[in-house]
Amino acid sequence: MERKVKELIDRLEKNHTLDTAEYAVLIRERTPETAGYLARKADALRRSIYGNSIYIRGLIEISSCCKNNCLYCGIRRGNRECERYRLTPEQILECCAQGYALGFRTFVLQGGEDPGFSDELVCQTVRAIRNRFPDCAVTLSLGEKSPKIYRLYHEAGAERYLLRHETADPVHYRKLHPREMSWAHRMDCLHVLRKTGFQVGCGFMVGSPFQTAECLAADLKFLEEFQPEMCGIGPFIPHHGTPFREYPAGTPELTVYLLSLIRLILPGVLLPATTALGTIAPDGREQGILAGANVIMPNLSPASVRKKYELYDNKLCTGDESAQNCASLRRRMEKIGYEIVTGRGDPAV
Ligand code: 5AD
Numbered sequence: 001m002e003r004k005v006k007e008l009i010d011r012l013e014k015n016h017t018l019d020t021a022e023y024a025v026l027i028r029e030r031t032p033e034t035a036g037y038l039a040r041k042a043d044a045l046r047r048s049i050y051g052n053s054i055y056i057r058g059l060i061e062i063s064s065c066c067k068n069n070c071l072y073c074g075i076r077r078g079n080r081e082c083e084r085y086r087l088t089p090e091q092i093l094e095c096c097a098q099g100y101a102l103g104f105r106t107f108v109l110q111g112g113e114d115p116g117f118s119d120e121l122v123c124q125t126v127r128a129i130r131n132r133f134p135d136c137a138v139t140l141s142l143g144e145k146s147p148k149i150y151r152l153y154h155e156a157g158a159e160r161y162l163l164r165h166e167t168a169d170p171v172h173y174r175k176l177h178p179r180e181m182s183w184a185h186r187m188d189c190l191h192v193l194r195k196t197g198f199q200v201g202c203g204f205m206v207g208s209p210f211q212t213a214e215c216l217a218a219d220l221k222f223l224e225e226f227q228p229e230m231c232g233i234g235p236f237i238p239h240h241g242t243p244f245r246e247y248p249a250g251t252p253e254l255t256v257y258l259l260s261l262i263r264l265i266l267p268g269v270l271l272p273a274t275t276a277l278g279t280i281a282p283d284g285r286e287q288g289i290l291a292g293a294n295v296i297m298p299n300l301s302p303a304s305v306r307k308k309y310e311l312y313d314n315k316l317c318t319g320d321e322s323a324q325n326c327a328s329l330r331r332r333m334e335k336i337g338y339e340i341v342t343g344r345g346d347p348a349v
Helices: 003-015 020-028 032-050 089-102 119-132 147-156 170-176 183-196 213-226 252-265 275-280 284-290 323-335
Strands: 053-056 058-063 106-111 137-141 160-162 199-206 230-235 339-341
Touching: 003 020, 003 032, 003 252, 020 213, 020 252, 032 252, 053 323, 058 089, 089 106, 089 119, 089 323, 106 119, 106 160, 119 137, 119 147, 147 183, 160 230, 170 183, 183 199, 199 213, 199 252, 213 252, 230 252, 230 275, 252 275, 252 284, 275 284, 284 323, 323 339
Parallel strands: 053 339, 058 106, 106 137, 137 160, 160 199, 199 230
Antiparallel strands: none
16 A cells, blocks of 8 residues: 555544645545555544444425525525425424434434524424424524524524535635625634534535545645534535536545545544435445444435425435435444444534
């Protein structure tokens, strides 16, 4: 094996930090052999903290309406073809009840930035879930809001917030988003969320248009510095109704490699093998878990709306993707030596 790359992996395993330039070397000079070496270290480190436990989160896609126009995203404002829907609090609670019976103890309410879903209604819904399922955690993933709104969400009982930073490189950010959106504001939101008291998740797409090894190295450095409790990454997958329809998808290979690197940078991080990874490769979920991921987020949205929340083409939403097929998911995980556990799954460190 390349001595330099192996030396970098060994040092990362020991110190959980490298220079940005060193991260770029790890990305550029990876081989199947170094990827295997890295994955074994990531798996061992995850096992030393979390054993063979895999945490599940029930994902409820509460609204496909969005005021933003991100160039990669299927539910962008400019996509006329996207069917828009908004769940009612009653529908959301019903999803939670179904999820609870299946063993879920975390509910993730995700949606576009939908001004029609008022902050008061979000708070009411969070309070209702916490009242009815006091042993469950509520995670929100509703985009950029003001510090005041984040505080209200937190006071209502939401303890976790997912907001992918999308890219740590401001120049790259410009190429993925329209002018009215701002990299600085997004990064600011992550710091506000942290200060508000949330467990915070950030993350990025792998293989998004114009992404370079240097962009990814900056993402890894950002993770190292920000120390998020959670981190979501998945391959970019083109959506036919977006300006990026012709761009190639990210690869499962690079996604899995980055999952391993993230595990070595943030030993205790809650790291999902995402739906996008499961979409791009039939065994993507398994590959992700074997390389250091420890969370899976099956879809708990009502079957009638699932197809409408189409962030990218062919997004999985039935099959083992759906929360209703937990038994099958459990078997798949057992087959590779892991166990799905019930419980809130808070960070271990
Ligand atoms: N491919 C992969 N992931 C996407 N997301 C949005 N559009 C796509 C796409 N075309 C991701 C973004 C967003 C998260 C909810 O979904 O990173 O933050």
